[in-house]
Amino acid sequence: MNEKILNQLEFAKIKEWLEGHAATSLGKEKVAKLFPSIELNEVTQWQEETDEAVTILRLKGHVPLGGITDIRPAIKRATIGGMLTANELLDIANTLYGSKQLKTFIEALEDVEIPILESYTNEIVLLNQLERSIKNCIDDHGHIMDGASSKLRTIRNQIRTFESRVRDQLDQYTKSKSNMLSDSIVTIRNDRYVLPVKHEYRSAFGGIVHDQSASGQTLFIEPQSVVELNNKLQEARIEEEQEIEKILRELSILVQEDAEVLRYNVDILQQIDFIVAKGKLSHQLKAAKPRMNQDGYINMRQARHPLISDDEVVSNDVEIGKDYTAIVITGPNTGGKTVTLKLVGLCTLMAQSGLQVPAQDGCELAVFDHVFADIGDEQSIEQSLSTFSSHMSNIVQILEDVNYNSLVLFDELGAGTDPQEGAGLAMAILDFVVERNARVIATTHYPELKAYGYNREEVINASVEFNVQTLQPTYRLLLGVPGRSNAFDISKRLGLNESIIEQAKSMVNEDSRSVENMIASLEQSRRKAEEQYREADDYLQEATGLYNSLRREYEQYLKNKEQHMDRAKEKATKIVEKAEEEAEQILEEIRQMRDEANVKEHRFIDAKKKLSDQKEQFEQTEERPKKEAKKVQHFQPGDEVHVLSFNQNGHIVEKISESEYEVQLGILKMKVPAKQLEFVKRPDPLKTKPMASVKGSAYHVKPELDLRGERYEDALQRLEKYLDEALLANYHQVSIIHGKGTGALMKAVQKFADEHRSVKGKRFGHPNEGGNGVTILELK
Incomplete structure (x- = not known):
């Protein structure tokens, strides 16, 4: 390779x-x-x-x-x-x-x-220790923090003090001598605070001139009164740089360790x-993991060329390396022969690179020592080589290196020269590669190679299907069927005179006509077989689905039947045991009454009635009337109901019709069929207040939302819902906790706030509010 x-x-x-x-x-x-x-x-x-x-x-x-x-x-x-x-x-x-x-x-x-x-x-x-050491010294923006060292904190406090004193003194000049200044501001030149003084008032300030404007009318002067303070400020800044360098060196040493x-x-x-x-x-x-082998076996079902878009690509079945080691694809141009070659070659390279291939699950590919390809027009003007010479030079190199564990792809083998000589060369080259037991796929125009595949067990013919009715290729690979020229059929469809077509047919020898007729018959038989296979497969899938469905339902029936039987037996046993206990008690009472001298008739009758009742109860255990279905409830505004279709509780707003109500679910109002509603409770009229009077208290929502640990999409959905609830609760400010992390969630929250119509402002939290891990949103 x-x-x-x-x-x-x-x-x-x-x-x-x-x-x-x-x-x-x-x-x-x-x-x-x-x-x-x-x-x-x-x-x-x-x-x-x-x-x-x-x-x-x-x-x-x-x-x-x-x-x-x-x-x-x-x-x-x-x-x-x-x-x-x-x-x-x-x-x-x-x-x-x-x-x-x-x-x-x-x-x-x-x-x-x-x-x-x-x-x-x-x-x-x-x-973790190195990470903490760096994070304790450097903030998320790459600035050294004051707390990186106690000395740095002291130095920066001094810097802020000196800056404040310098600005205070210069601010006095901007107020008292504003007429002498080009602009009443304090600016910086050479890292020192200066005033923009008009040229004619230079002597009124004294001090040091650091710069002048392009016109020369303005001088940037450091007044003598602040020179000393500016000097101290510069010294403090130098100390700050030295301390920062010391901190960075210490951290660099930790990294070195x-x-x-x-x-x-x-x-x-x-x-x-x-x-x-x-x-x-x-x-x-939409690729699949291929099984890999070293046997030179390739078997891909519904394989697609990965570089052709989904709406244009045609999937094909490709198999080579078991019953045959060579495929010869014949047929007209623009039929997809070259695409098929590249499909096999590219999928092989992808698989040997650890990439999955665009084919159905269960595909299998081989690991080859070499993948050779002679594809495209390699004509070289610099080397004065014709197309045929260029291809042949490439093929010569391939034949020198090919071995049993090679995949060879020939595109238009033998093209560019005399047809008879080219066909002979093509067959000889294929014989050479097949004898070395390499895997080879070749495309060709030569009709002589159609018979080549029938005469050799290791070779199979193939073609790319062409629809004569539409005059368009279908790009489907047909293994076992050589390609037809289709020249006569295409010419007839395009309107060529019938007599010319008949004369042309008479000039074709009988062998060629027989081969073409044989190929046409093979194509027809193949199409019919494929249609029957698809029809049978559809029936099989339908039958399999029906069988699985019936099996699941039968298993569920048996399971439910056993459960019902077990529960019925358990209940009947309990009733029998209870009846036996009560019957025993009744008999005991009868015995006592019999022994008493003053036994009363009505007591005996009562005891007998109890025994009869127990008998009747036991006899009715096998067949009880079914519990009546719960009748549809007529709801009133304010009733709390459970919406079955959403599995959520809400409140009735108003009755639309006998079969439909308007229901408030959170912040949403929707129409719900009555049969989808279950009554929960009716509010006490003395305690119920109109919704309008409790705005701000009807929605119990916290003034902060914690999104840490949430996925990107889930976080944005929660944030959108939370802002709606916060607005209904009449909040003017809320806190969104997103943490620092990688910053992705923080950016998402910031972007969402910028685009939300009800957010009028945002800022990061103060140190006591969570710092950069929290975004404060001001609501309209």
Whole structure:
């Protein structure tokens, strides 16, 4: 395999797609180095990696890789003793945080079989102390914070004091001598506070001139009264720079100490980003994981060329390497023969690169030592070679290197020369490749090659279907059927004189006509067989569905029957036991009454009646009247009801008709059929107040919303619903807690607030309100 073959089969375009799915520059770098492997174990491992990524994306929809950047140049500079910038250190801290988030995400997938990705994330070393050290000194914008050291805090307090004193003094000049100034402002030149003085009043201020305007009419003067303060301010700023440099050097030393671990983590993150990118490409292509073999066997069902759009691509079945090792595709131009060649070649390269292929599940592909291709017009003006010579030079090189574990693709084999000689060369070349047991697919125009496939067990004919009625190719590959020229049929459809067509037919020898008739018969038989197969398959699918449905219903019936029988037996047993106990008590009473001398007749009759009642109750246990269905309730405005279709409680607003009511569900009002409503309770009229009088108290909603840990789409849905409730509660300000993290959720909240019609302002929270982890929204 070489770059020329990869370019002919357009493998570079697949890599461009794959690079677009990489989340980091690390992953893009890995994609750029991607090259098909010829080792079965390695290819199998790559395919397993890709399939694990596909599994995670199918279940979770994403893999968190935010905040991760290529920090290797910074690590290298720290290793040789260089001082890193604040932004470089911040990138390292963010990458450490991103790796921690990724590790946590993978570890949480306990029920998902992803052993390869788990092994990668298990090797990620969490450097929490280094991350905290950087975050404690550098804020999210790359600025050194006052709390980075006690000395820095003191110096900055001094700077603020000096700045305040300088500005106060200069502000006095702007008020008292405004007529001498070009503008009543305080400005800065050469990092010193100055005043814009008109040229003619220069002597009124004294001090130092730092600059002048382009016209020369304005001088930027530092008055003598603030020179000393400005000097102290400059000294403090120099001390600040020195302290910041000291802090950055200390942090750089910490990075140097963990350089090896950081480099190792970056390598793992690069590999995971690359694997996830392969999974995303599989999702885009609706691809399947191929089984890989070293037997030269290819079997793809409903395979699609990945570079042809879904609305144009035609799926095809392709099989080679078991019953036959060569496919000869014949037929007219623009029928899709070359596309079929490129489909097989490109899918082979993708599979050997660890990428899934656009075909049905269960596809199988081989790992080849070589993939050779002679496709397209390779005419070379520089080398003074004709099209035929160029193709032949390429074929000569292929025949020198071909072996049993090669895939060879010939497009228009033998074209560009005398038809008889070209056909002879094509058959000889095919014989040479087939004898070496390589896998070969060739396209050709030559009718002589139609008979070639019938005379050799290792070769099968194929063609690309052509619809004579529409004069358009269908691009469907027909294995086992050689291509027809269709010249007479097409000419007839286009209106060529019938006598000319008949004369042309008479000039074709009998053998050619027999072959064409045989091919036509094969095509007709194949189409009929395919129609019958599809019809039978439809019946099979329908019967299978009906069988499964009946089986499920029967199993459910048996299950319910057993449950009902068990419950009936249990209930009957309890009734019998209770009847026996009460009967025993009644008999005991009768015995006592019999023994009493003053037994009364009515007591005996009462006891006998109790016994009869128990008997009647026992006899009725087998058949009880069914409980009457709950009648439809007539509801009144204000009634609390349960809406079955939404599984949510609401309140009746008004009755629309006998069968429909208007119901308030949260902030929504909707019409609901009466049969979808269940009565819950009716409010006490003495305690009920009109809704209009309790605006602001009818909706119990907190003045803050916590979105931390939410996915992007879920967070925006919750935020939109929350703002509606807050507006109904008459809030003028709410707090949205989104955390800092990678900043994605914060940006989403900020963007949402900018576009929401009821938000008139936003700001980050003060330090005591949560800082940059909270956005305060002012509502209209």
